Amino acid sequence: MxxxxxxxxxxxxxxxxxxxxxxxxxxxxxxxxxxxxxxxxxxxxxxxxxxxxxxxxxxxxxxxxxxxxxxxxxxxxxxxxxxxxxxxxxxxxxxxxxxxxxxxxxxxxxxxxxxxxxxxxxxxxxxxxxxxxxxxxxxxxxxxxxxxxxxxxxxxxxxxxxxxxxxxxxxxxxxxxxxxxxxxxxxxxxxxxxxxxxxxxxxxxxxLDLARFPAPPERPLRAPGAPLQLLSVGRLVEKKGFDRLIDALALLPDWLDWHWVHIGGGELKDQMKAQAEAAGIATRITWKGACDQPEVIAAMRTADLFVLPSRIAANGDRDGLPNVLMEAASQLLPIVTTAVSAIPEFITHGTHGLLVRDAPEDIAEAITDVASDPAAAAEMATAALARLRSDFxxxxxxxxxxxxxxxxxx
The missing domain is CATH 3.40.50.2000 (Glycogen Phosphorylase B;)
Incomplete structure (x- = not known):
């Protein structure tokens, strides 16, 4: 028995x-x-x-x-x-x-x-x-x-x-x-x-069990002046840093046409929405709430840039190595994130994505860099997928x- x-x-x-x-x-x-x-x-x-x-x-x-x-x-x-x-x-x-x-x-x-x-x-x-x-x-x-x-x-x-x-x-x-x-x-x-x-x-x-994910989509280079579709996935809690991202979005240059989609629940939802309203950018944001994985992957396949501005919360809480970064890499989605905790174990700055401080001005600069140089962003996304396959x-x-x-x- x-x-x-x-x-x-x-x-x-x-x-x-x-x-x-x-x-x-x-x-x-x-x-x-x-x-x-x-x-x-x-x-x-x-x-x-x-x-x-x-x-x-x-x-x-x-x-x-x-x-x-x-x-x-x-x-x-x-x-x-x-x-x-x-x-x-x-x-x-x-x-x-x-x-x-x-x-x-x-x-x-x-x-x-x-x-x-x-x-x-x-x-x-x-x-x-x-x-x-x-x-x-x-x-x-x-x-x-x-x-x-x-x-x-x-x-x-x-x-x-x-x-x-x-x-x-x-x-x-x-x-x-x-x-x-x-x-x-x-x-x-x-x-x-x-x-x-x-x-x-x-x-x-x-x-990441890549057998659970579709092959990455064909991604023709985005024209530098085309709208930039930004995506973030994560709970609306302090350690995810989305308050810093909202401030960063408000700093983006006027010439950049962008839209940000956020996926995830969390206790700071009302606070984040109010912050976006106060910054005058609420109409350029879609809050999708909690989604299942097929919905997340579908969103990744149509986005131009994945942004995760993780930071250390006041109580010491922080991310480890968020799986959503690997999921984004699996779909050849360029990544902007922060050098917090174990994120640099997967993302090397300038090779697999852009690592920045969790300061709004730094995040805004990185997003602008990606928008200005789609070819460099595509190279980093290709390198991140290769690293995912070989080491993760x-x-x-x-x-x-x-x-x-x-x-x-x-």
């Missing part, structure tokens, strides 16, 4: 902004890993990507808030108290709670009790996507059950978590992760500095992660 599947803890499922997680899980299933998802939150997006439909794993939802399902949480807590590692998990949780007295920390422990008591007997291990909340739930539950756990870290979870918490999750011994994967060399270096055993941290680029294919990373997960559950 086969063993129960690997338990995968995610923050929410499905999420339009996290295609990299869906891509990885579908690839792991194709590599022979039986999976079962445990989501901390119910979906909020009204659309899904076709990729989500390819995942065969069952999806289980933990109580998003403990008061939503008090009976389930109460029975789980009573059952969890009989688990062999419950007292050790409580000690870890109390130590964490003493340094972070929040409802969120209490909720994590309650969710961990539900996870630990509802996992099938014989579950070999727990694997969490994101090193903050999902990893905390995975860690407490794994200690209760006496099984190993591991994580995949990305961006916000690395840069907004306190160092004490990262060190303890990366420690050797009870409560420490057996291994961790992260998707950028920039993030891997930071985690290795905090880890008791740096060898437990693997650099695993998400890469999905298969090597999945092979490494697959080996790690087999060791984890052995």
């Amino acid at each position: 086969s063993r129960p599947p690997l338990a995968v803890v995610v923050k929410g499922w499905p999420r339009l902004s996290e295609t990299f997680i869906a891509q990885e899980l579908v690839a792991l299933e194709a590599a022979g890993h039986p999976l079962a998802l445990w989501s901390l939150r119910h979906p909020t997006d009204t659309k899904t990507h076709p990729l989500h439909d390819r995942l065969a794993a069952p999806v289980n939802y933990l109580p998003e808030y403990l008061h939503d399902e008090p009976g389930r949480v109460w029975h789980a807590w009573r059952a969890a108290r009989r688990l062999p590692g419950y007292k050790a998990a409580v000690r870890l949780w109390r130590a964490d709670l003493s340094r972070e007295r929040t409802r969120n920390r209490v909720r994590r422990f309650g969710q961990a009790c539900v996870l630990a008591t509802e996992l099938p007997e014989g579950t070999p291990a727990i694997y969490a996507h994101f090193l903050h909340t999902p990893a905390s739930v995975a860690r407490y539950a794994a200690v209760m059950l006496g099984i190993p756990w591991a994580f995949s870290a990305h961006a916000k979870d690395i840069w907004t978590s306190p160092d004490w918490e990262l060190r303890e999750k990366l420690a050797l011994g009870p409560g420490g992760a057996s291994f961790g994967a992260t998707c950028t060399a920039f993030g891997a270096a930071h985690l290795r500095d905090l880890a008791a055993d740096p060898g437990r941290i693997d650099l695993v680029y998400h890469g 294919a999905v298969d090597p990373g999945i092979a490494r992660l697959s080996d790690r997960l087999r060791e984890l559950g052995a």
Whole structure:
């Protein structure tokens, strides 16, 4: 009789902004890993990507808030108290709670009790996507059950978590992760500095499964005076820098005929629209909201320039290596972005695209340069596609992660 599947803890499922997680899980299933998802939150997006439909794993939802399902949480807590590692998990949780007295920390422990008591007997291990909340739930539950756990870290979870918490999750011994994967060399270096055993941290680029994307379109050179179709894809949150882009668009020269399309949701939508109105450029902007991947790719195939002005938010949050940059490269779309975090691991300035500071005047200058020299922009787009194919294919990373997960559950 086969063993129960690997338990995968995610923050929410499905999420339009996290295609990299869906891509990885579908690839792991194709590599022979039986999976079962445990989501901390119910979906909020009204659309899904076709990729989500390819995942065969069952999806289980933990109580998003403990008061939503008090009976389930109460029975789980009573059952969890009989688990062999419950007292050790409580000690870890109390130590964490003493340094972070929040409802969120209490909720994590309650969710961990539900996870630990509802996992099938014989579950070999727990694997969490994101090193903050999902990893905390995975860690407490794994200690209760006496099984190993591991994580995949990305961006916000690395840069907004306190160092004490990262060190303890990366420690050797009870409560420490057996291994961790992260998707950028920039993030891997930071985690290795905090880890008791740096060898437990693997650099695993998400890469892009080009089999899921159409061949790039034929792109005749745009005439220098023709309208410039700009595209951005990303949530309207501080770290994406779209406020700086709106200011940059207002600085573009009068001779340049342009239109900007934005795809994505986010809490700053009203603020961004008001900013565009105040700048007098609202009529040159289309806000498309959240779109599924076929809609995103269709927009990329008709645009002239992809712009992603990522920056470091006030709380330290920042992008890792946004997959949308690789998606744009897959469609031969020239790129203007910033040298934040791991973006320079994919884009070399002047070779694969233009890297600028997140200052509006610098962004405006780069957009103008692309508009003025379509041939140079096309050369950079061709080089970015070549780099994507040679160094950022999905298969090597999945092979490494697959080996790690087999060791984890052995």
